[in-house]
Amino acid sequence: MEAAWQEGLFFVFATVITVSAIGVVTARNVIHAALFLVATLIGAACIYILMFAEFVAWAQVLVYVGAIVVLMLFGLMLTRAPIGKYGEYDNDQKGLAAIVAAAVFGVTAWVLIDSFEGVELPTDRVAATTSKDVGEAIFSSYVLPFELVSVLLLAALVGAVVIARRDERVTSRTIDAARREKAREEDV
Amino acid sequence: MPLSYVLVLAALLFSIGVYGVLARQHAVLVLLSIELMLNAVNINLIAFSAWLQDTGVPGQVFALFIIAVAAAEVGVGLALVILIYRNRRNVDVEGLSLMKW
Numbered sequence: 358m359e360a361a362w363q364e365g366l367f368f369v370f371a372t373v374i375t376v377s378a379i380g381v382v383t384a385r386n387v388i389h390a391a392l393f394l395v396a397t398l399i400g401a402a403c404i405y406i407l408m409f410a411e412f413v414a415w416a417q418v419l420v421y422v423g424a425i426v427v428l429m430l431f432g433l434m435l436t437r438a439p440i441g442k443y444g445e446y447d448n449d450q451k452g453l454a455a456i457v458a459a460a461v462f463g464v465t466a467w468v469l470i471d472s473f474e475g476v477e478l479p480t481d482r483v484a485a486t487t488s489k490d491v492g493e494a495i496f497s498s499y500v501l502p503f504e505l506v507s508v509l510l511l512a513a514l515v516g517a518v519v520i521a522r523r524d525e526r527v528t529s530r531t532i533d534a535a536r537r538e539k540a541r542e543e544d545v
Numbered sequence: 546m547p548l549s550y551v552l553v554l555a556a557l558l559f560s561i562g563v564y565g566v567l568a569r570q571h572a573v574l575v576l577l578s579i580e581l582m583l584n585a586v587n588i589n590l591i592a593f594s595a596w597l598q599d600t601g602v603p604g605q606v607f608a609l610f611i612i613a614v615a616a617a618e619v620g621v622g623l624a625l626v627i628l629i630y631r632n633r634r635n636v637d638v639e640g641l642s643l644m645k646w
Binding site (some may be wrong): 363378381405412416436455473482486509517523 | 557558562563567572574577588596598603610614619620630635
C-alpha cells in the first residue's frame with residue numbers, strides 16, 4: 358500500500374472514531390450513544406485492517422458490534438431507560454471530569470510522542486502475520502491463556518445467569534408470608 | 546506513517562472513555578465508556594503488532610483476548626445493572642452509596 362494512502366485513510370478513520378467517541382459520552386439519547394459506539398468500533402476495525410490485522414478486525418465486528426452492543430441495547434431496554442427521548446444523563450462533575458480527561462490525554466500523548474519519535478510503521482506486511490499465523494500462535498504458544506479465556510467466559514456466563522435470575526422460591530415464600538399476615542389482620 | 550499518530554489516537558480514545566466514566570450517571574452509559582477505553586488499548590496492541598512484525602503476532606493474540614474479556618465483563622456488568630434496577634427502580638450510579646464510608 359502507498360504510504361500516502363495509508364496515512365490519508367488513517368486520518369479519515371481517526372476523525373470518524375474521535376467524533377463518534379465524543380458522541381458516545383455526550384449524547385443525550387441513550388440509543389444514540391449506543392449507535393455512536395457502533396461507529397467507533399467499526400472505525401477501529403478499519404484501523405486494524407490498515408495495520409494488517411484482518412482477523413482481529415472481523416472478530417471486533419462480530420463480537421463487539423454483533424454481540425456487545427446488542428447486549429447494551431438489551432440492558433437499556435430492560436432498565437426502562439427512556440428510549441427515543443432526550444434526557445439528562447450527566448452528573449454535576451462534568452467540568453472536573455473534562456479536566457481529568459484532558460490531563461490524562463496530555464500526559465500520555467506527551468510521553469508517547471516523546472518516546473516513539475521517528476518510528477515509522479511499515480506500509481506493507483513484512484512478516485508472517487496473516488490469520489493463519491494468528492491461529493497457529495493461539496493454538497501453540499498461547500494455548501494455555503486461550504483455555505483460561507474459555508473458563509473465564511463460562512464463569513462469566515454462569516455468574517451472569519445466577520446474578521440476574523429472579524429467585525422464584527424466595528419470592529413465592531415472601532408472597533405467602535404477606536398473604537398470611539393480611540389474613541391474620543383481617544381475623545383481628 | 547509515524548507510529549505516534551496511532552498511539553495518540555488511542556490516547557485520545559482512552560481519555561474520552563475516562564471522561565465518560567467520570568461524567569455519566571446511567572450505569573449502562575458508564576459501561577459504554579469502559580468499552581471505549583478497552584478499544585483504545587486494542588488499537589495500541591495492534592499498532593505495536595504492526596510495528597514489531599518480525600516477532601510474530603502476540604499483539605493480535607492479546608487484542609483477541611481483550612475482546613473476549615470485554616464480552617465477559619459486559620455480561621456480568623449488565624446482570625448487575627439489571628439486579629440493581631430490580632431493587633432500586635433506577636440505575637443512577639450516584640445513588641449507589643450504600644457501601645460508601
